[in-house]
Amino acid sequence: MVLAIEKILNDEYLGRRVSIRGWIYRKRRVGKLIFLVVRDSTDIIQCVMEKNKIPAEDFKLLDKVGVESSVTLEGTLRKDDRAPTGYEIEAERIKIIGPSYNFPITRDKSDDFLLDNRHLWVRSREMNAILKIRHTVFGALHEYFREKGYYESQAPMFVTGAVEGGATLFEVPYFGKKAYLTQSSQFYLETLIFSLEKVYTVAPSFRAEKSRTRRHLTEYWHAEAEAAWYHNEDMMQDEEEMIVYIIQRVLEDRKKELEFLKRDREFLESIEKPFKKMRYEELIKFAQDHGVEIHYGDDLGADEETAITKHFDGPVFITHYPRKIKPFYHRPDPENPKVVLCHDLLAPEGYGEIIGGGERIYKLEVLLERMEENGLNPENYYWYMDLRKYGSVPHSGFGLGMDRFVWWIAGLTHIKYAIPYPRTIRRTRP
Ligand code: 4AD
Ligand code: MG
Numbered sequence: 184m185v186l187a188i189e190k191i192l193n194d195e196y197l198g199r200r201v202s203i204r205g206w207i208y209r210k211r212r213v214g215k216l217i218f219l220v221v222r223d224s225t226d227i228i229q230c231v232m233e234k235n236k237i238p239a240e241d242f243k244l245l246d247k248v249g250v251e252s253s254v255t256l257e258g259t260l261r262k263d264d265r266a267p268t269g270y271e272i273e274a275e276r277i278k279i280i281g282p283s284y285n286f287p288i289t290r291d292k293s294d295d296f297l298l299d300n301r302h303l304w305v306r307s308r309e310m311n312a313i314l315k316i317r318h319t320v321f322g323a324l325h326e327y328f329r330e331k332g333y334y335e336s337q338a339p340m341f342v343t344g345a346v347e348g349g350a351t352l353f354e355v356p357y358f359g360k361k362a363y364l365t366q367s368s369q370f371y372l373e374t375l376i377f378s379l380e381k382v383y384t385v386a387p388s389f390r391a392e393k394s395r396t397r398r399h400l401t402e403y404w405h406a407e408a409e410a411a412w413y414h415n416e417d418m419m420q421d422e423e424e425m426i427v428y429i430i431q432r433v434l435e436d437r438k439k440e441l442e443f444l445k446r447d448r449e450f451l452e453s454i455e456k457p458f459k460k461m462r463y464e465e466l467i468k469f470a471q472d473h474g475v476e477i478h479y480g481d482d483l484g485a486d487e488e489t490a491i492t493k494h495f496d497g498p499v500f501i502t503h504y505p506r507k508i509k510p511f512y513h514r515p516d517p518e519n520p521k522v523v524l525c526h527d528l529l530a531p532e533g534y535g536e537i538i539g540g541g542e543r544i545y546k547l548e549v550l551l552e553r554m555e556e557n558g559l560n561p562e563n564y565y566w567y568m569d570l571r572k573y574g575s576v577p578h579s580g581f582g583l584g585m586d587r588f589v590w591w592i593a594g595l596t597h598i599k600y601a602i603p604y605p606r607t608i609r610r611t612r613p
Contacts, residue, residue: 488535540581
């Protein structure tokens, strides 16, 4: 029986015959011996081939092929402290399934080279670890929502209106007309709460982001939720519960991967709810006190977010932004209509915004006023306005950037490492 490498890195199999399959990760010849490190999806293991102990032809072929050849291998397991994972297989049989010669990725390749070869680089141990963390984050998110009574649903990607302002809309030709790629599924989720009350979706969102930062993609994975009868505070409560749940999940299931990436696990362990809350006004003061050049009424740019959140010891909700710098759908605070009942969640350690959300306007006249203020054509939003005509309810929602969340949890330097195939202003391949 073929076993996963992770399984046999275990005293239980010492002295026993084991079979594995995978890809040659490293190879070196020392006289009559060939040392291989073989990897599969689970781990790596050293294997040694002695010239006289395996068929001559197999040894010859093995001597010729390069790293990334796929192999099946059988042999006896023993302990070896010098081996990278502490064990070694003394091979008795090896079969090359798919040979590989001159694998283009060698040591010290530039970042651009690795991005051009992302289809091959996904095999690296770094990407393997990141992709597993990403898998756990996505899985835990679904678990959380379903457990909490949210229904999963889907929204269209071809749309006719902006959610987050016209500046970052991707226009696409649509049978002689114009359509856009969606910036957010929010408005569609808002329609669905009138049927399902609590809904969520995980889908791509598209932003024609011209900025080159460590945190912007043009296509990113967006987890969005919307809940009827929820006020801003209620929404934030679910969000912090969700974030803590997912982090706990990653800490439990991805210990090895976090360790491999040298992520500070203690820091992740220290994250608890409730999260701190700061009003926008206080944030500006906090930023100024820490030497960040920013004034009341400014939106936070990538650099400011980095500078500010380096001083945070956990995620922080920022609420009550000036209405001028937030999209039209946010509900103005009845106590001070100059600000809106919204929240952004800023991740610490320099990572910055991972969630944007808030309470939605639910009265038609307020919505019309805000649309006019923003120069929007009500015709494009007829269906969004209908929600305020037929049984409107207070409601709130949010959007979590999944790639940003993975970027932070895995402690990566750039968001492009958090997604298998990043799309940025300069990159649409592979
Ligand atoms: O803050 P944003 O623009 O909010 C919305 O789209 C709301 N309609 C969401 C909602 O309430 N349903 O985007 C939400 C999150 C951000 O906090 C960020 O994490 C992520 O989406 N995001 C991006 N991630 C990667 N690349 C980009 N260009 C992103 N733009 C936003
Ligand atoms: Mg935002």
